[in-house]
Structures are given as C-alpha cells and as structure tokens.
Amino acid sequence: xxxxxxxxxxRWNKVKVLQYLLTHSLSAKLLAVRRVTSNKGKNTPxxxxxxxxxxxxxxxAALSLKRRGYTPKPLRRIYIPKRNGKKRxxxxxxxxxxxxxxxxxxALAPIAETTADRNSYGFREGRSCADATAAVFNALSKPxxxxxxLEGDIEGCFDNISHTWLMNNIPIDREILRKWLKAGYMExxxxxxTHKGTPQGGIVSPLLANMTLDGxxxxxxxxxxxxxxxxxxxxxxxxIATGKSKRLLETTxxxxxxxxxxxxxxxLSHEKTKITYIKDGFDFLxxxxxxxxxxxxxxxSREGLTTLIRTIRNLIRRYTSAPMDILITKLNQLLRGWAxxxxxxxxxxxxGRVGNYVYHQxxxxxxxxxxxxxxxxxxxxxxxxxxxxxxAVRKKLKTGSRLFSVIRVCSIKIVxxxxxxADANPYLAEYAPYFWNRRHRKEASLLGAxxxxxxxxxxxxxxx
Numbered sequence: 001x002x003x004x005x006x007x008x009x010x011r012w013n014k015v016k017v018l019q020y021l022l023t024h025s026l027s028a029k030l031l032a033v034r035r036v037t038s039n040k041g042k043n044t045p046x047x048x049x050x051x052x053x054x055x056x057x058x059x060x061a062a063l064s065l066k067r068r069g070y071t072p073k074p075l076r077r078i079y080i081p082k083r084n085g086k087k088r089x090x091x092x093x094x095x096x097x098x099x100x101x102x103x104x105x106x107a108l109a110p111i112a113e114t115t116a117d118r119n120s121y122g123f124r125e126g127r128s129c130a131d132a133t134a135a136v137f138n139a140l141s142k143p144x145x146x147x148x149x150l151e152g153d154i155e156g157c158f159d160n161i162s163h164t165w166l167m168n169n170i171p172i173d174r175e176i177l178r179k180w181l182k183a184g185y186m187e188x189x190x191x192x193x194t195h196k197g198t199p200q201g202g203i204v205s206p207l208l209a210n211m212t213l214d215g216x217x218x219x220x221x222x223x224x225x226x227x228x229x230x231x232x233x234x235x236x237x238x239x240i241a242t243g244k245s246k247r248l249l250e251t252t253x254x255x256x257x258x259x260x261x262x263x264x265x266x267x268l269s270h271e272k273t274k275i276t277y278i279k280d281g282f283d284f285l286x287x288x289x290x291x292x293x294x295x296x297x298x299x300x301s302r303e304g305l306t307t308l309i310r311t312i313r314n315l316i317r318r319y320t321s322a323p324m325d326i327l328i329t330k331l332n333q334l335l336r337g338w339a340x341x342x343x344x345x346x347x348x349x350x351x352g353r354v355g356n357y358v359y360h361q362x363x364x365x366x367x368x369x370x371x372x373x374x375x376x377x378x379x380x381x382x383x384x385x386x387x388x389x390x391x392a393v394r395k396k397l398k399t400g401s402r403l404f405s406v407i408r409v410c411s412i413k414i415v416x417x418x419x420x421x422a423d424a425n426p427y428l429a430e431y432a433p434y435f436w437n438r439r440h441r442k443e444a445s446l447l448g449a450x451x452x453x454x455x456x457x458x459x460x461x462x463x464x
Contacts, residue, residue, distance in 0.1 A: 004110040004427035015171065019107040023173070029062040032102035036095060036203070046094030047076045047186050061096065065103055067176065072097045075185040075199050077192075083307075089159065091185050091199030101180070101204040108172050110427040112207055117217040118422035122236030123206035125426050126435055129285045130344050132235045133298060134419035136289060139231035139242055140278060141296040146229040146242035150249045151282055152257065153272035154213075157237035158205060159197040161212050162265030166198070170211060180204070196265060209237065212264050216257065223256045224248070235285055249275050287345055298345040305350055308338055309357055316361050320369065324393045325404040331358070332407050339409050344417035348410070355410040362391055362406070 003022070006014040022028050036042065037052050045051050052058050075091035082088050093101065109125070116124065121132040139145060163181050167174060180202070184193045198205040217232040220241065224230045230253060231242045241257070243249040254268075261267055276282040281290030288301045311334060319327040335358070339351065366378050382391055392405035420438070424431050 001110070001427050001429060003107065004114045004425060005429075007111050007114040008428070012171070015111065019172070022107045023067070023103055026062070028103055028106050029065045029099075032065065032099045032106065033058050033062040035102045036098040041092075041098070041201075044092055045076075046092055046097065047074055048094050050095055052095055061099060064096075065099055067173070070100065070176070070179070072100070072179050072183045074183055074191060075201070077185040077187040088200065090201045092201045093183075093199070097180075097183075098203055100176070101202055104172060104176060105204045105207055108170075108204070108207060108211075111171055112211050112214075113425050113427055116210065116214050117232075117234065119217055119231070119233045120210065120214065120235075122234065122238075123210050126424065126438065127420055129235060129341070130417040131420045132233055132285055133287055133345065134417050135231075135233045136240065136284060137296060137298060138419065139233065140289065140291065143294050144229075146231065146244050147278045147291075148243050148246045148249055149276050149278060149282055150241040150243070150253060151272070151274050151276060151284070152239045152241065153269045154237040154261065154266050155269040156197075157213075157266060158200045158209055160265050160267075161197050161209065162263075163196055165264045166208060166212070170208060206236070212266075213237070216260050219260050220253060220256055224252055238285070240282075240284055246275055246277075286341070300342045300345070300347055300350045305353070308334075308354065312354075312358060313361060316365050320365055323395075325395050325402075328391075328393065328404040328406055335407055335409055339407075339412045343412055343414055345414075347414060351409045351412060355408055358406065358409070359391070 003015055003018045006012075006018060033052070037058055043051065052061055073094050073096075075093055078090050078092065079087040080090055113125065119132075119135055121127040121129070121135070140149075166181065167178060170177060181198065182194060183199075184191055185199070186192075198208045213234065216234070216239075220230060220232050224243075228248055229242060229244045230248070233240050241249065241253050243253060254273075258268060278289075278291045278296075281288055283289075283301045283303070286301055286304045287298050289296065289298050291297070312331070315330060315334065316327065319330060335354070338354075339347075342350065362382075363378075366382060370378060382393060390405050390408065392403055394401050394403050421431075421434065424434060426435050
C-alpha cells in the first residue's frame with residue numbers, strides 16, 4: 001500500500017526504497033515460496049527436476065532467496081496444442097526461479113495496478129472476464145452507442161515483446177529483469193538464447209505483458225475526437241475498440257494502435273484483427289455479442305458451446321466402464337465451471353441445450369451399460385434416487401451412504417454481474433471497504449455502503 005501511494009504521488013525514489021525493503025523481507029520470501037508450492041504448477045519441475053514438497057525444503061528455499069549471486073537457470077520448453085491446430089510454446093522455470101519471480105512480483109504488482117489502464121481486465125487482482133463483458137455491454141448497449149467494433153489480437157504477444165523496451169520502462173531491479181529475459185531455454189537437450197519476449201509459464205510474465213500494453217487506452221483517447229464514441233476494452237492481449245464509423249477505426253484508431261505496438265516490438269495479427277458491424281455480431285472472451293434492433297444480446301459463443309458438447313461426449317465415453325460416482329464428479333466439475341462462467345449473460349437457451357444433451361448422452365450410456373434392463377428399471381435406479389428429473393446414484397461408504405447427482409445446468413440462475421469500478425485499486429486504502437464489500441457482500445445494495453470507519457469497526461468485531 002505504501003508503494004502504491006508513492007507511485008500515485010510520483011515519488012519514484014521512495015518506490016525503489018520500498019521495493020528493496022519488500023524484496024528483502026523474510027515474510028515476503030515465505031509468501032513467495034508458499035505461492036509457487038500451492039498453485040497448479042507445484043508438481044511441474046524445471047530443467048533441474050526439483051520440487052519442494054515438505055516444510056523443511058520450503059523453509060530452506062525461502063531463506064536462500066537472495067539477489068546477490070543469483071543466476072536463473074534456462075527454461076524447460078514444452079508445447080501445448082491450440083484450437084487452430086498450432087502449438088503454443090510454454091517455457092517452465094525452475095522452482096527457485098519461480099519463487100524469485102513471485103518475490104519481485106510482490107513489489108511490482110502495486111505499481112502495475114496504479115498505472116494500469118482503466119479498462120484493462122486480464123491478469124489483474126479483483127478483475128475477471130465478467131467485468132470485461134460488463135464493460136462491453138455498457139459501451140454498446142445504449143441506443144446512441146457506437147455501431148462498429150475493431151476486434152484486435154496481438155500476434156505472439158508474449159514471445160515478441162522488445163527486451164530493450166522492458167529494460168527501459170519496467171520499474172523493477174534491472175539486473176534481475178535482465179537475467180530473467182536472457183536466461184534462454186532448453187529443448188531436446190539443446191540450449192537456445194532468448195532475444196525477445198517474456199516466457200509463457202513464468203509467474204511474472206503476465207504482469208510484464210500487461211505493463212507493456214498499458215497506456216494504449218490513453219493514447220487512443222488522446223488521438224481521436226471526444227464525440228467519436230470510442231471505447232477501449234482489453235483482456236490480456238485481446239481487445240476491442242468501438243467507433244461510430246468504420247472509417248474512423250480504419251484510418252485513425254488502428255494506425256494509432258499499430259504505432260503504439262511497434263515501439264514495443266509487437267504487431268497486430270492480420271488473421272484475427274477485423275472490423276465488424278455490431279448487428280453482424282462478434283465473439284469476445286467466449287461470448288457472442290450482437291445487437292438485434294436496438295437491444296444488445298450477449299450469449300455463449302457457438303464455438304465454445306460446440307467445444308463443450310464435444311468434451312461432454314468424450315468424457316462420458318471415456319468413463320463408461322468407470323464407477324458412476326467418478327463419472328458424475330468429473331461431469332459436474334466441467335458443467336459447473338462452464339455454467340458459472342456464462343451465468344452473467346443471456347445463457348438460458350444454451351443451458352437448456354446443454355442439459356438436454358447431457359440427459360440423452362447419459363441415457364445412451366446406460367443402455368449400453370445395462371443391455372438387458374428395461375427403460376423402467378433404468379429410470380428407477382438412476383432417476384429416482386434423487387429429486388425428480390435428476391440423474392443420481394447412491395453409493396455406500398464406511399460412514400454411511402452418499403448421493404452423487406449430476407447438476408442441472410438449466411437450474412442455475414442468470415445473475416447480472418456488477419462491474420468493478422474502473423479506478424478501483426486494491427493497494428489503496430480508500431478502496432479497502434469497496435473490495436471487502438465485493439468479496440463478502442455480493443448484493444448490489446450493499447456495494448460501497450461501508451465507510452472506512454465502519455469497515456475498521458467490523459474488522460475489530462470479526463477479530464475478537
């Protein structure tokens with residue numbers, strides 16, 4: 001919070017001093033080790049094959065995090081498939097290097113949050129895809145809103161950021177940053193140098209990419225006229241820009257964006273960057289956004305729905321012979337995650353379609369699993385164990401019996417998401433009550449209702 005306050009007051013010497021204190025703090029080192037040993041990548045080693053499992057190893061690692069003599073090891077390069085058939089390179093640092101990145105990220109995050117664009121929502125604390133979707137709705141839903149949309153995508157954003165620009169503009173220990181950027185990577189036993197980009201797989205990489213793209217929104221608003229209805233919304237390296245005419249986006253907004261990116265070694269993807277009329281619709285963050293007459297409707301995208309249905313089919317076929325409780329658990333994880341992501345938009349029709357598809361796939365699977373049983377027997381054993389119209393099985397455990405039931409996607413309520421304030425900063429004291437309300441008081445009537453004095457009083461009551 002002191003770092004964010006110093007950044008807001010433009011006291012950069014004070015920022016450096018506070019960053020030094022934080023990166024040399026034992027508490028920060030312990031927190032950095034905790035983060036890298038409790039996230040999804042805790043079981044993925046780097047090129048040294050070392051993982052920190054027990055408490056003794058974690059404590060020793062925290063005490064060994066020091067700037068003096070630090071030299072990062074090369075990254076382990078693997079490839080993960082993309083939807084278009086191509087492969088995305090993923091570079092995995094060692095556990096020690098990840099902990100160092102997490103440590104210095106603690107000192108860099110307050111600066112990034114304080115200097116970030118107002119409508120940037122990717123890889124930021126307290127912000128999500130739902131906030132970006134709500135911002136799109138606010139920008140396009142009014143009768144006099146912009147009618148043309150520039151769908152932007154940066155070609156190889158993480159892999160092409162200029163090292164020179166990062167070294168000159170990122171307010172972090174330059175020697176540490178230089179070592180991270182020039183660490184290189186190992187692939188099939190061969191060492192390759194890195195001349196540009198930040199590795200996808202590093203803890204600090206999303207933060208560096210965000211800080212590289214910050215300022216794009218301000219640059220656009222400085223260039224275009226005020227009455228041009230230009231709005232800019234970005235999530236990571238995907239963004240949209242709205243305008244009242246196609247010509248405005250082609251001749252003014254797009255050249256400004258290209259010039260902004262060129263200074264950072266980046267460029268727009270010609271395949272994915274296009275200008276669309278709002279009544280033709282466009283896809284953004286897994287949603288289809290389209291205007292019907294004067295009404296804007298946001299629905300789950302057809303491509304995402306098709307991918308989900310294909311995944312459900314493959315999952316049920318893979319677990320056909322497995323115990324039914326395992327199949328239900330896996331299916332619920334998939335359905336619950338997808339439904340919760342899309343429950344803030346007009347998803348009732350899509351939820352009904354997914355629910356019907358799950359019902360028919362389970363019925364088909366049961367017929368194959370019990371070839372000699374009648375439809376009445378199947379209904380009695382699988383649709384009568386729980387509530388009406390609910391597929392469920394009851395399994396006997398040592399502590400008793402437990403009911404495993406498939407969630408009904410169509411029963412999940414559609415709830416309007418309340419967008420976060422554009423200027424809200426979790427590192428500034430004046431926004432502490434606001435973020436507390438967003439975490440613990442989801443109702444719209446209570447958002448922002450607590451004063452700082454009431455918040456402190458509530459904290460005292462909760463503490464004792």
